[in-house]
Amino acid sequence: FVLLAGTGLLGLSFSRVLSVDPGFRPDHLLTGAVSLPWNNNKDEKQRLALVERFAAALQAIPGVTAVGISSGGPFSGSNDDNALWIDGHAPQPGEAVQAHYTSGVAGDYFTAMGVPLREGRFLTTADSRADDRVCVVDEEVARRYWPKGSAIGHRLSTEPPGADQKLYTIVGVVGAVKQNDLAEQKAKGAVYFAYKDYASLGLTLEIRTTQAPEAAG
Numbered sequence: 001f002v003l004l005a006g007t008g009l010l011g012l013s014f015s016r017v018l019s020v021d022p023g024f025r026p027d028h029l030l031t032g033a034v035s036l037p038w039n040n041n042k043d044e045k046q047r048l049a050l051v052e053r054f055a056a057a058l059q060a061i062p063g064v065t066a067v068g069i070s071s072g073g074p075f076s077g078s079n080d081d082n083a084l085w086i087d088g089h090a091p092q093p094g095e096a097v098q099a100h101y102t103s104g105v106a107g108d109y110f111t112a113m114g115v116p117l118r119e120g121r122f123l124t125t126a127d128s129r130a131d132d133r134v135c136v137v138d139e140e141v142a143r144r145y146w147p148k149g150s151a152i153g154h155r156l157s158t159e160p161p162g163a164d165q166k167l168y169t170i171v172g173v174v175g176a177v178k179q180n181d182l183a184e185q186k187a188k189g190a191v192y193f194a195y196k197d198y199a200s201l202g203l204t205l206e207i208r209t210t211q212a213p214e215a216a217g
Contacts, residue, residue, distance in 0.1 A: 023177035024074065025114025030207040031073060044199045048106070048128055051195055051203070055107040055125075058207055066208040068109030071200035079103070079179050081188065086145050087155035087167055100141055101179050101190040102158060104198025110136075110174060112206040118142075120152045120172035127194035135197075136172040140189035156191065168193065 034054070036047060051069050058067040072079045083097040091097065109115075110122045123136050135156070142151035155167040174192075178184050 020178070020182045022074065022182060023115065023175050028209050028211070029113070030205075030209060031076075032205045032207075033076065034203045034205060036201045036203065044196050047199045047201070048196055051106050052125065054203075054205070058205065059107075061207075063209045063211045064207055065210055066108040066112040068112035068206035069106045069195070070109055070204045070206065071104040071195075071198055071202065073103075073113070073204035073206055074177050074179050075181065076204045082158045084141075084191065085157045085160055085165070087157070089145060098144070098189075100188055102193065102198065103190070104193050104195040104200060106195035109192070109206060112208045113177075114208070115177060116175040118173040118175060119150060120170070122172055122174070123192060123194050128196040130194075133166060133168040133197060134171045134194060135168040136174055136192040137170055138174050138176045138190045140176045140187045141191060142173045144189060166197075168197070 036050065055067045055069055058064060080102050081099045082102045083099050085097065105123055106128055107125060108122075110117065118139050119142075120136070123134065127134055137151055137156075145151065146154065151170050151173055154170050156170065157165050157167050159165045176187055177190065179188070179190065
């Protein structure tokens, strides 16, 4: 009886987890990981050029509708989190600087993942080629720091205030995504930078197809 009861509860819990909305569309989505060699990709321009060639080659595969590349996608095990400093936001006494998920994205990342746009715009390939520093935040970050207004146009940084601090202007707000597992209870919030500003040698590929993902290629 105990075993049967335990099995039933486990099955119920598993069913509830599977019914959780991950924040993106897992159907027709193919993901993979690539590690770039250091010797040929020491600076951001080299990495960006290779990433763009990757995206173009993948986009040319029959049945592929969108290709995204990131420094670490959901459930990849390579999610970064960093403290954020919000321009114009002075922490209250005793308030700790909050850490949020951070990643660099290239190509049509949000379209490939099926992450909904809430306000503003997505990041594009052009953002990685431009001199401007821009980013996209999810609705959890927007709600935390700007609960009564829009996050668009505000600035933030992963560096503490100082002469060398690099500030990024928010151009879009997207839906919140489960990053580590479906059972996440407390949303940490996420910030997405253009790949040139958060380049990584470890890449996660996100490919949306019109057919079964395993049939692509």
